Amino acid sequence: MDKRKIEGYKILIMCEGNDEKTIIDLLLDNNKLIFTREDLIGSTPYHIRQLKHSSIITDLKHYGKEVIIFRIGDKQNDKLKIPSEVKNILSQDRIYKFCTKPEIEILLIINENLLKEFKKSKIKASTFAKENIKYNGKKYDKSTSFYQEYYGNKNINKLIHNIKEYKKIKSNDKNELYLSDLLK
Numbered sequence: 001m002d003k004r005k006i007e008g009y010k011i012l013i014m015c016e017g018n019d020e021k022t023i024i025d026l027l028l029d030n031n032k033l034i035f036t037r038e039d040l041i042g043s044t045p046y047h048i049r050q051l052k053h054s055s056i057i058t059d060l061k062h063y064g065k066e067v068i069i070f071r072i073g074d075k076q077n078d079k080l081k082i083p084s085e086v087k088n089i090l091s092q093d094r095i096y097k098f099c100t101k102p103e104i105e106i107l108l109i110i111n112e113n114l115l116k117e118f119k120k121s122k123i124k125a126s127t128f129a130k131e132n133i134k135y136n137g138k139k140y141d142k143s144t145s146f147y148q149e150y151y152g153n154k155n156i157n158k159l160i161h162n163i164k165e166y167k168k169i170k171s172n173d174k175n176e177l178y179l180s181d182l183l184k
Contacts, residue, residue, distance in 0.1 A: 001096070001181040003034045009068045009094075011035055012060070013045035014080075016073025019104045021047045022144040023151070023159065023179070024072065030156045033182050041067060049073075051083055051090075060086045068094045072179070074101040099176040100166075105129040107162040108140060108150065115169070 015021040024045040027033050037043045042059050051057060060067060067089050071080065082090045100106065103125035109118045109132075118128050126142060133140040135150045151159040160183060167178040 001034065001177060006035060006039070006068055009039075009066060010041050010063055011039050011068050011070055012041045012056070012090075013070045013072065014048050014051075015045050016047075016049060016071075016075060017104070018047050018144050019142065019147060020072045020100065021045050022147045023104065023107070026148070026151055026156060026159060027183070032156065032160060032184055034184055035182075045072075049078065050081055051086070057083060057086060060089060063089070065089060066091070066094070068096065070096050070098060070182075072098045072100065074099065074103050097176045098179055098182065099172045100179065101170070101172070105133075105140070106166060106170075107159065108133050110162045110165050110169075111158055 013024060015024060024033075028037055028045075041063060042056065046053075046056060048056065051060075069080065069090065080092070080095055082092070105125040105128070106118075108129050109115055109125060112133055114128070114132055117132070118125065121128055129140045130142070135146065138146065138149075140146055163179045163183065167180040170178075172178060
């Protein structure tokens, strides 16, 4: 993503799940993205799929200027419904989709060099990760703490490498971007 497209705008980050939110938080905390927390509505990514939460609507209305939306997740087929009270600051043409299909666990699978085995298994990435990935003696359990330990401060470069590798091996739909497009 061209950083110039987002300059001067606040960004609302909507993550499909807690795992995606944790990944974005790790990247933000380590200053690895083309934007900072100061650029975000509420200074945080949100674990939401739709704009139904009154606190986010309140933050958007309080800000009152045009906002860019980044939707991050593996399922990108639902259309974002923009509530009438914020239609003046949100627009469908300023919504960007960052896809992580089949699931965010693909980053762990890439890191563990298990991509061939995963493809042969024909099971969901989350199930494969639960069955095959351990870190510090702990099996992957779909918890935010696992991601924080696995990719925490000492291993942030592994996360960046895995995000870049994902883009090399996956082909998203033409209207879907990659997490690597957000990296510095």
